[in-house]
Amino acid sequence: MTPTLRFLWEDWADQTLGLPSYATAGAAGADIRANLQPEDRATGFILERMHRAIVPTGLRLEIPAGFEVQIRPRSGLALRHGISLPNTPGTIDSDYRGPLGVLLINLGAEPFTLHHGDRIAQMVVAPVLQARFEVVEALGATDRGEGGFGSTGRR
Numbered sequence: 001m002t003p004t005l006r007f008l009w010e011d012w013a014d015q016t017l018g019l020p021s022y023a024t025a026g027a028a029g030a031d032i033r034a035n036l037q038p039e040d041r042a043t044g045f046i047l048e049r050m051h052r053a054i055v056p057t058g059l060r061l062e063i064p065a066g067f068e069v070q071i072r073p074r075s076g077l078a079l080r081h082g083i084s085l086p087n088t089p090g091t092i093d094s095d096y097r098g099p100l101g102v103l104l105i106n107l108g109a110e111p112f113t114l115h116h117g118d119r120i121a122q123m124v125v126a127p128v129l130q131a132r133f134e135v136v137e138a139l140g141a142t143d144r145g146e147g148g149f150g151s152t153g154r155r
Helices: 075-081
Strands: 006-009 030-033 045-047 052-062 067-072 090-092 099-106 112-114 119-127
Touching: 045 052, 045 099, 090 099, 099 119
Parallel strands: none
Antiparallel strands: 006 052, 030 119, 045 112, 052 099, 067 090, 067 119
16 A cells, blocks of 8 residues: 655745655655745755754645654765764654654764755655553563673674
């Protein structure tokens, strides 16, 4: 089943930027664009080194029950400028109806200017299963046992 995400434009948004879209036929993530407030469109938005900011997209969305949207960094921005998401991947639950903002962080050496319409992140639609939780007297044994961080070796 192919889920359908429904979008609503904010009143101030520039609708000419379009909805998120897949860049290629095999893309897992749809590109999301910065839809800056009208007063910021000409100059852009400067993300200072080591600062975080929520960048607006001008959108709200409705995700079908049984799915989530994961927000992930764009690899080119991360490689070239150190722009990432501090909570990657960010999760949007199916019952959220607020503004779609992208939390970015500048891990680069220089301030970075985001321009109106820049592709700033990717959204991946994924199925969700909710588990049941229960307390038991003992857990099943495995070969690994209680081995934690780094316990499986370097290779």
